[in-house]
Amino acid sequence: MKVRNHIFLALLAVAFMASCSEADKTIEFGVDNNSIDIEAVGGTRKVNVSAGENWVATSSAPWITVLPANGRGSKECSLIIDSAITTSPRDGYVLFINTDNNNEYKRVDVSQKGFDYAITLDEPSVNIENYATLDKRYFDVKVKTNVAFNVKVVDEETGAEPSWVDVGQFNVNLDHGRRPREVSLRISWGINSTPMQRNALLSFTPAETDVTSEMLARNDELTINQNAAERIVTGRGGDSIALLGIARSLEVWDSNWESSGEKMDNWDGVVLWEEGMSGYVDSLKGRVKSAEFNSFSTKEGIPYEVQYLTAAEELKFYSNVNTFQLNLSTGPYICELTQLKRLTIGAYGLTELDENFTKLKNLEYLDLSSNNFEQVPAVINPENFPKLHALQMVNNQRLLIYDLSNSISTNFGGLYLHTKYDSAQDTFGEFPTWLLKWEPDAAKGIAGLDTLKLSVNYLQGSIPDFKDDATIGYYDDEDFIRPDTIPAIHVKRVMPQLKMFALNLNRLTGELPEWILYHPALDWWDPYTLLFTQEGKDEKGNLAGFSNTPVNLNYYYEKYTKKEMAGSSSDQETGTDSGSQTGSR
Template sequence: MKITSYITVLLCTFACFSCSDDKTVGFGVDKDAVQMGAEGGKYTVRVAAGNDWIATTDEPWITISPANGRGSVDCQLIIDSALLASPRRGVVRIQDQKTRDHREITIDQQGFDYAITVDKPEVSVDNYAVYGTRYFEVKVKTNVDFDVEVPESSQSWLKFDRYTVEFDRGIRPREITVRFNWGINSQPNERIADISFKPKESVELARQDKLLVTQKAAEPIVENTREGDSVALLAVARTLELWSSWEGTGEKMDNWSGVELWEEGMKGYTEQKKGRVKYASFFMFNTKEEIPFEVQYLTAADELRFFSNENGCMKSLNTGEHITKLTQLRRLTISAYGLTELHPDFRNLANLEYLDLSSNNFQTIPADLNKTNFPKLRTLILNANTRHNIYDLSNTVETNYGGFSDEEEFPRRMIEWDLDTLVLSVNYLRGPLPAMEDYEKYTEQDIIDADTLPRALIGTPKVMPHTKRFAINLNRLTGELPAWLLYHPALDWWAPFQLVFTQEGKTLEGNMAGFSNEPINMNYYYEFYKGFKNPDADEEDETPDNK
């Protein structure tokens, strides 16, 4: 009985040891090397162990999950995206905590090839779209900083906004959005631009995409015809976003408001002009651009008028080149449009007799406005070129407030022009009026030729002898009124107490604007012209204290 029990115990003990040996697991991993692409990703390895173990690495771009455990388990190696173009290597160590035995897994990751790619290599745009919608965006994927190169022949109509390529976390590919802005195509021909993306540094690119931009041709307008004029008027109104357009009225162009057509008997009429646009007015609109290109097709127009652009005082616009092609124009008004400059070709309008550029935002009187460029001009209106009223120029933080405020002194070239009408009222012109002592003087022959002039005028500067209307009121002028103005033959016609003498506000120096020798009435003037002018005709110019 005892022998039997002893044998039984031995057998059970042996069985237990046999069972324990069967469950023993050898320590190891199923991979000792991993190859990973530049994009990074996850890789699974099998850890075989019978004891506790721990996984470590010195590389921040490698993560092990789980990083420790007991027994056999699947681990994920998480590899970050590469940072550089060159390859890199890292090592993961897995160690048995009991036996201190370890295994290593070598991880080799390729670097990114240098490349510049675009999401859409071809883009097509219309010839026209509403302002603010004429753009498209391209997503550029790159791991090298680049310049956008637009062909010189396309730079006039295709531009791009500023962009930034930041490699704050290495040169892994980044997606950059580049916005391109396109201009209206006024020609009946398609336009094409081949855009390149050039790396700023010398690297070898594995891929370098280009961008092909195609712009549709403009719908042709039949030039020098009545039909072409009507299409041009509607197109200009559409582009300006005219508040009240002729489109959809169902009326013939003969009945369009603000439009006058050439008819037989009109001055300047020819058979070729019959029924075409002689005059057109564009009133109350909202544009942030130059005068539309379709205006160039109004080749029979004698007068055009653009007036009242919404929030014009906040805009800084150029006339654009298209209006300058209408060299036949005699009268032109571009008022309250938001102009700060004229196109360099504006001088082509040499046949102008009347020009109104009032209520714009000019900092200086455009240099091209002179008697050499416009020999036929008789009326020039430049009043109210102020963005807003500033009473005290010495006590303001405002800049770029218009009103010819960059003119350092009164523009002598304007009064040397001898126009019939010159209006410079309500601006920020400053300083004294020029005395003009070095200018041409009235002579004995002048008195003989004009029996309305007194001999006392001889020796006085002969400034603007043909000017019937002169207005400089509500500027910031100071100093003395010169003799040529105080005794000008047309002074009483100019309504001087309203339109000449009256100034407003304070100058840049903080002084009150106004002339130091402003007369209190016109008695001195009528005494000077006694026998030559009728003082009774201008009694209203006398001040109440002197009647």
């Protein structure tokens, strides 16, 4: 009984399979879609294949892929269409072939659009604050494009290129043709120091000559809206806001002016105008007379808030971080304080002065020491600063180089460019001689320098002796009338008003000129410390130092018989080196 049942089931299975095989053969070979239209970005489209037999699919173009590419019986296939790479449309097709009957096939045509030229921004505008620290003063813009482009920036009010917007370097890589890609631009912006909003317009235009603006999408412009600065009103209150703003912008390390709760009268480094002070008038009462900013971290010029300290006579900025790495300008804002008499910008990282620095015509004292100047700015001259009597540019060495002849470094500060060695001519450059001619001129209102300090720099060669300079005369009888002047001796009359002259620790060589050795104020200069002492080697390999440095000043006091010689009589008799013999003050 069981055997008969098994035989019966087997016969049923064979009959079922035979009937299915006959059914498959009756399925008509075909596809449910004969054409596909697709956008330039590409994508996947489905095609249903009806078949009772084996079949394969082939593509006419490499940008069309069929999965699966073969099969038996009916299947759903995916046509994967790549992104376009040109602006022109393209066509292709897929053939589905009945492998049991190669004469039977079905064709699916594929038409794909090309990309339009486009420069597309996610947002048409961006709003920014008037102030942020330098490391946060930027924003990024994402641009989708398939064409190389330029960016033009204009101020919406003036139509000119604004100085406060800077578009960084960017690259549009078109190695995949006209497929759009995302390009990132970093836009840096400057502080808005005015109490008015300002706006800039960035226009993105194609760089390729065969692309016109009409071929571009319309969202190819970006508007930048910058908030206005807080209005600072001239007066005591405005001064306090300005001081806090400067300290904030400079990132002064230990400033506690705001957190201390003290009145401005008690702020460290701040002096206010009071009755009895020289130059005091009632309108100045309680305002800032002088202020100091020490130990800070900035990579910019003097902050914009400084322009509101319109009562200040003296300002000091000293000790920035990593000054040797910086190439800064003073910036324009300090130049608005035309009433300033004393200004120190030291260890700041300066390599240049703002073009408007000459507006500070009332300066009497200027200290630009410990910066990175490679030369004394030419604008520092008696015509631009007639009241200036003290100039200090000490220690502008960006790098400490003992032997200049072995150095391969460049841009190392130290006023180096003035006396740079010319190997072809075998000569050193010219000492900044105009500084040594800065004498009083009452007719022109020029005060003349009485203090000049250029110590610890890289000045080379010899100090000018002016023997062949007809513009500089000799001491005459009128000079001899004064009891402490030189008796009749043929010496060039170079800056007789100098009370302090410092050139020590440069790379100077040669002879000390007579105008220095017999200058009326030589003993006041402390010459053995601040003038005669040099160090290192110059670019020719010469050991720095003068060939005629006097052992002592005996020779000097023999000429200046009215001056009292310092030191003991034994010093005078033995002629020992007495660098401390600087004469009575």
